[in-house]
């Protein structure tokens with residue numbers, strides 16, 4: 001070998017922008033992998049938050065990689081050091097282009113997977129920037145959607161394995177030249193100033209620490225969990241709806257004192273739901289309480305304390321209107337995994353049998369039809385009527401699994417229990433029309 005052989009030809013390192021992008025993308029991908037190893041089958045709020053972070057970093061990698069590739073096409077890398085064996089040139093070139101396929105293919109296949117997912121959870125990059133699903137995939141027939149989802153999963157997973165192999169080859173190549181082939185400096189092209197042959201080069205140490213740091217970030221980061229209420233409906237105190245009467249201690253707390261002799265209501269009368277009414281539910285997600293409410297529902301009420309046999313209540317609930325204080329979770333609730341609101345937009349509770357349980361206390365024996373399944377449901381409630389106004393509050397619970405709410409992995413009750421508590425608060429006013437049916 002002659003000295004001239006090792007003379008660098010032209011530029012000896014990548015442009016600063018290319019170097020910056022290389023390290024940002026590399027570290028982001030390392031963090032992506034350790035994040036993905038963690039969220040696996042975790043459907044808890046933590047798993048959900050980690051997946052959101054994985055999507056956010058992944059889409060960022062996609063955008064940066066497209067910029068990097070476009071730039072690369074117009075700005076060739078610095079000429080290779082003289083003395084590099086042809087096999088090495090080919091190998092490094094293959095690894096680099098395969099890396100570009102990974103850098104763009106991984107996020108693309110992830111994006112396909114998410115776009116074809118049954119749950120259709122919207123992507124909010126870093127909890128702030130809305131990112132669309134790939135247009136068209138979400139509207140496909142279930143079979144075609146499933147095929148895309150499978151393709152996304154399988155190719156994401158295959159590319160991940162490709163990445164592991166390439167990473168080893170790539171790092172081994174860089175280190176081989178750094179430690180053993182000092183005549184053909186490679187690391188210094190991407191880490192300017194690295195001195196070939198120097199084992200304890202500060203740049204090497206920095207790279208090792210940064211890669212470890214990125215891995216540790218993915219392993220230990222604890223992104224904020226989705227909010228779990230309480231929803232505004234509960235936050236707002238039930239206002240004094242009933243007019244004050246000497247016998248009524250507190251309007252919000254209907255009690256036995258509801259036996260106020262005031263009501264002039266004897267037969268079943270029609271009642272109209274008034275402001276201050278709410279339909280809330282409460283469950284848990286991996287131990288965290290989740291409070292929710294339905295924002296849109298209506299009730300047809302025909303009720304008279306002395307005409308229970310002729311009373312009838314029908315409550316119709318818009319299943320797309322559930323709010324739990326987290327936008328992304330709320331967007332997934334109407335999906336096929338939960339309420340399947342596209343096929344069953346409404347749930348209907350009908351009660352035609354009422355039983356008096358004490359002064360101002362009743363039980364409505366009814367049925368709830370939800371997600372196409374009809375099951376009996378009793379609603380114990382307290383009622384206070386003053387003049388033409390009434391206030392009722394009721395509480396019951398149901399088993400969501402009986403209605404098929406929670407499909408796939410959500411049929412298991414370890415993350416979301418089967419029992420869901422329901423709380424109803426109704427302010428009502430007579431319409432003055434009596435029995436309309």
Ligand code: HEM
Nearest residue numbers: 026029030072077092096099100171174186187189190207
């Ligand atoms: C996820 C991790 C990584 C990815 C995806 C990645 C990707 C790439 C790509 C695509 C290139 C070619 C740039 C071009 O010519 O356009 C490149 C070059 C380079 N990378 Fe990485 N890299 C990663 C990690 C690393 C690590 C950990 C090291 C150091 C130990 C490293 C050292 C280098 C060096 C020295 C070059 C220049 C090679 C040459 O000029 O022949 N890379 N990398």
Ligand code: HEM
Nearest residue numbers: 029032033036054055058059061106107110111114157160
């Ligand atoms: C550079 C970008 C990315 C890398 C390196 C990456 C890496 C990984 C890895 C290693 C896994 C585990 C795969 C397995 O072992 O089966 C994974 C899973 C996953 N990734 Fe990514 N990913 C990237 C981008 C994305 C993007 C952009 C999205 C969505 C928009 C995404 C969504 C997912 C999902 C949903 C899973 C779980 C798959 C499952 O349930 O089996 N990824 N990712």
